[in-house]
Amino acid sequence: MKIGRLQAFSDGVFSILLTLLVLDFKLPAYRDGHLAQAVLNQWPILVAYGLSFFYVGTLWLFHHDYFAKIKETNWQLNVLNLVILFTVTLINYPTSLLAESIAQQQRNDMQFAFSYYALVALLISAMFWVLYRFMAQHHELTGYDQNHERFYQRTKNDPLKSVTIYLVALVGIQINPWLGAVLIIAGNVFHFIAYLRLSQGIEQYGLIKKG
Amino acid sequence: MKIGRLQAFSDGVFSILLTLLVLDFKLPAYRDGHLAQAVLNQWPILVAYGLSFFYVGTLWLFHHDYFAKIKETNWQLNVLNLVILFTVTLINYPTSLLAESIAQQQRNDMQFAFSYYALVALLISAMFWVLYRFMAQHHELTGYDQNHERFYQRTKNDPLKSVTIYLVALVGIQINPWLGAVLIIAGNVFHFIAYLRLSQGIEQYGLIKKG
């Protein structure tokens, strides 16, 4: 089967998830004439929204480029993609918890919210690791050749590195929530770098034209 | 008319419905420093979300593969597809009721919520049965041949089996809600198996290439 509808469906889920995140911005209770102060106090929502938008956005970029070199799909890949999308949609809720707990500045609650976020991020990266492994074993879906192999060797450990970052973040959060926050952001930056490597690798090895 | 826009529109509805389900996760009332406990008490939402995500996801997989062998659409198929999508969107509300009633652990309410869920699932399967029947009578839309016929004979009773499972579930729920829950999950597992059979059948009989 062609990969087209899998891509379209995934694009749908990613774009809806990104856009639903804006629903976290809700009119605050405020006194007449003090709307500005009430909205500015909502800065944690903007921070959490920005973080998750770029995280999910990067995941979409990644998904976009990664599937660009795949020609065919089968039921296993369909199911695997569905599980990946499931884990990605889970990020929506901890995004709200993040904003809420930062606004309240309660340490325990921040630790919980950050841990939840890191755990979902860890799950997402773990699922991408499964995807990498699966694609390495199903050459019939990509028109696998030496270039694919070289590319795979270069990038195959990226998801495990992400998993490790989020594991460290989970530990760090228990020590100090802000240390955990820095590690979560580091994880997102790492995803972005991994995306750049993926994108450049695909071009360098000519995987789309040859694939 | 080409089948492309019908697929795109259906992909849209499926992906939006899946993603809207995350809106069921709502910030609970909680005391400062006890966010973790309040969120962990929301486990029924996660369970209901997981169940419906995989149910609707499987329906999408099914829809994806089933329509992959169809080349053309006409007004009847357009309308039939719309009715199917209508029944699928109805699952959103009983998913919330499921989570709510499990959280409250009130037997009557659980029986009602589970029955509602099973009833919608039954309706969806019944509509797929109508779709199977319709496609068997409109060979002009698929480029029907002996392989299509053999495939149809092998799979034609799948939707009726699903309907039967949900009928049994409806009875079971009245005896014990958890018995009904097991039967609903059995129904979802059966859908997944039916999807695998569909996917393999399409490949085995070469329905997409020849269709």
Place this chain on the structure above:
Amino acid sequence: MKIGRLQAFSDGVFSILLTLLVLDFKLPAYRDGHLAQAVLNQWPILVAYGLSFFYVGTLWLFHHDYFAKIKETNWQLNVLNLVILFTVTLINYPTSLLAESIAQQQRNDMQFAFSYYALVALLISAMFWVLYRFMAQHHELTGYDQNHERFYQRTKNDPLKSVTIYLVALVGIQINPWLGAVLIIAGNVFHFIAYLRLSQGIEQYGLIKKG
């Protein structure tokens, strides 16, 4: 410019609007053990949802078939399509008002809600009339020929008939809200019939192949 992205964008708006309508189903206040009664009392939501799902669904069917015979777009058609989509999205709110006012059974409120609904439906039909007129004057977008002309002559008054039905409905609602409700449903049925005529006309005159 190709018509493809206009169709994809419109499919997006239609499918999101349809699916957002399910958000009208909200957990009611209820006493423990009486969830069933509370949900069954929400039947007006189901009625309003069913009505609007099939109305918007029929509009999508219509849009689907109508644009299937168009090959190119220009800025005027892009803008016109955007205005049509704007009027269609407006149906979401009177759908909620419909459900609310039927639930409360307050005559004045029902008259207002039904009038709002009929007014938006009237606007939508009026915009489709503008679309018909526009397409009749821009033959370069369709590869216009005698068959297009014959088809146009046969269907050109359909939107004005719809406008008339909704005008009558607006008057009828002031006499008796239920009379208005019947006329609104009549309008929706008329849309469906107009869709069938459109679909058959396109096939009969071979507008897609020749267009």
Place this chain on the structure above:
Amino acid sequence: MKIGRLQAFSDGVFSILLTLLVLDFKLPAYRDGHLAQAVLNQWPILVAYGLSFFYVGTLWLFHHDYFAKIKETNWQLNVLNLVILFTVTLINYPTSLLAESIAQQQRNDMQFAFSYYALVALLISAMFWVLYRFMAQHHELTGYDQNHERFYQRTKNDPLKSVTIYLVALVGIQINPWLGAVLIIAGNVFHFIAYLRLSQGIEQYGLIKKG
């Protein structure tokens, strides 16, 4: 990489954002029999919705035509497009604030809401300016020639003009919120005119066929 999925993803975000705006219409508190008055008092929601629908709709038109002349994408354009979409989604919240503050008629709150709206609009235009600059330097993505150059020279300052309008609006709002409102609308009208110039320029210079 082909530009197709970037367009599909962007169409998704635009169409979802447009449709989510309808969620601002919420059932007001009202006394039995006075629903009409309560809903009519919500006119600021309709005004804000209309404004943002046409603003975001125009941005989509613009995006549609602008990317129609681009053939390929690379990681920089993917990221840039994501940042543009991020800024566009931010318009959702000030749209709600606009409606709320106009309804309350409190001058300070209106100034804040209008300023927020103008600031997001300014950001969006600034990002489009970055896009224009980027495309002028990456001819390999469009099949750049003399016509592209002429077209670029003619339109290159459009985003800066928009930025200027919104800067003036930001100042104007501090003097009188309604003056600011007029300038925001002027900005939207300017976008629409810029879109028309873009659309006509693309046709005149034959950028899509040659591109």
